[in-house]
Amino acid sequence: MDVEVAASRAEAAPQKGQPSGFQLYRRRWLVLAAACLLNCSNAMLWLTFAPVADKTAEHFRISLDTVNWLSLVYLVISVPFGLVAIWMLDTIGLKCVVILCAWLNMVGSIVRAFSAIDVLSLGSLNVVYLLVGQCLCAMAQPLIVFAPTKLAALWFPDHQRATANMIGSMSNPLGLLISNLLSPALVHEEKEIPLMLGVYVGPAVLACVLATVGIRKKEPPTPPSASASQSNSQSVFAGLKMLLQNKSYLVLAVCVGGGVALFTCYTALLEQILCVMGYSDFFAGLCVALFTVCGLIGAFFLGLYVDRTKKFIESTKIGFCLTALASIAFAVVSRLRNQAYLLAAISSVFGFFGFAIYPVAMELAVECSYPVGEGTSSGLIFVASSITGASRTLQPDSLFLRGCFSH
Numbered sequence: 303m304d305v306e307v308a309a310s311r312a313e314a315a316p317q318k319g320q321p322s323g324f325q326l327y328r329r330r331w332l333v334l335a336a337a338c339l340l341n342c343s344n345a346m347l348w349l350t351f352a353p354v355a356d357k358t359a360e361h362f363r364i365s366l367d368t369v370n371w372l373s374l375v376y377l378v379i380s381v382p383f384g385l386v387a388i389w390m391l392d393t394i395g396l397k398c399v400v401i402l403c404a405w406l407n408m409v410g411s412i413v414r415a416f417s418a419i420d421v422l423s424l425g426s427l428n429v430v431y432l433l434v435g436q437c438l439c440a441m442a443q444p445l446i447v448f449a450p451t452k453l454a455a456l457w458f459p460d461h462q463r464a465t466a467n468m469i470g471s472m473s474n475p476l477g478l479l480i481s482n483l484l485s486p487a488l489v490h491e492e493k494e495i496p497l498m499l500g501v502y503v504g505p506a507v508l509a510c511v512l513a514t515v516g517i518r519k520k521e522p523p524t525p526p527s528a529s530a531s532q533s534n535s536q537s538v539f540a541g542l543k544m545l546l547q548n549k550s551y552l553v554l555a556v557c558v559g560g561g562v563a564l565f566t567c568y569t570a571l572l573e574q575i576l577c578v579m580g581y582s583d584f585f586a587g588l589c590v591a592l593f594t595v596c597g598l599i600g601a602f603f604l605g606l607y608v609d610r611t612k613k614f615i616e617s618t619k620i621g622f623c624l625t626a627l628a629s630i631a632f633a634v635v636s637r638l639r640n641q642a643y644l645l646a647a648i649s650s651v652f653g654f655f656g657f658a659i660y661p662v663a664m665e666l667a668v669e670c671s672y673p674v675g676e677g678t679s680s681g682l683i684f685v686a687s688s689i690t691g692a693s694r695t696l697q698p699d700s701l702f703l704r705g706c707f708s709h
Contacts, residue, residue: 337450
């Protein structure tokens with residue numbers, strides 16, 4: 303015990319301006335890196351098959367509807383298991399939750415790869431491996447998506463919390479961007495699907511090793527701030543009751559949850575939305591890439607700005623207004639033909655403001671719901687967004703999918 307305490311003290315990095323009684327640990331960046339890699343890997347596994355849906359259907363001899371369910375299963379499972387994740391994060395602690403997530407994510411990716419091994423082949427039922435693997439990865443998703451706000455609150459000082467939350471939260475859309483670029487690059491013919499499944503195992507294994515070895519404590523020995531020392535002052539069920547009575551939080555939850563659901567539909571169904579108007583699959587993928595990249599840039603700069611100014615409310619309100627205008631512009635222009643440049647520009651603006659406010663709004667949710675645990679306040683928003691996203695994604699008529707699949 304004395305050796306461990308001495309090591310913790312040696313690792314502590316006192317910084318100029320840090321209040322007495324609180325300590326910063328360099329290990330916080332390793333913990334954040336493990337969470338980011340895990341979040342990115344899980345997002346990559348989520349949309350592995352969406353960019354190569356036709357080749358996946360051909361290789362496994364299944365319908366496109368079945369391929370779509372390999373992505374939709376994430377939204378379905380995240381609702382009930384998200385409630386479990388809320389309880390685990392604020393009761394058991396960050397360390398156990400992240401490590402459990404890492405192992406579920408790794409095992410799920412390996413189970414998917416079983417479909418490419420001849421000795422383990424189930425013939426026409428190889429899709430079972432994919433479904434089981436996707437379900438395991440889907441169970442891991444709420445555990446890591448809820449984690450950034452908790453991690454930022456426990457390990458980072460007040461002036462770095464928004465930045466840490468931004469980095470952790472934006473690793474998820476970064477994974478979606480990578481999968482949209484990597485899957486088509488790996489799969490030119492249906493016979494290359496096994497190669498793709500094997501490649502996606504790598505990041506999952508690396509994330510599992512980094513999380514298991516690198517995260518040794520559920521919280522630092524000495525808190526980095528006064529707010530961190532008072533974390534989890536309410537039980538999960540008491541916290542949920544307080545949230546449902548908090549009007550400010552409910553308004554924010556509806557807005558943020560609806561925004562996340564809109565993002566889910568946009569990334570998953572943009573190809574189907576644009577194809578009936580004559581736009582190519584490549585152009586749809588380009589719009590998703592612009593949407594995500596510009597969003598990451600916006601989130602980075604807004605996170606730094608909010609950390610310095612603490613203008614959470616003003617930034618969130620302005621961001622929501624600009625995002626709403628961009629979404630209206632996209633809804634109008636996407637119904638027109640031969641507007642590729644304008645659609646690309648609108649997608650960039652849409653992502654820049656929409657992504658930028660997500661980590662800030664999640665941090666604001668923690669602030670306005672205090673003393674409710676960070677996992678509870680952020681988790682409830684994600685569960686609401688999953689319900690909304692699943693319901694919207696399963697309404698193909700509203701997105702003109704019939705016309706798309708008739709081509």
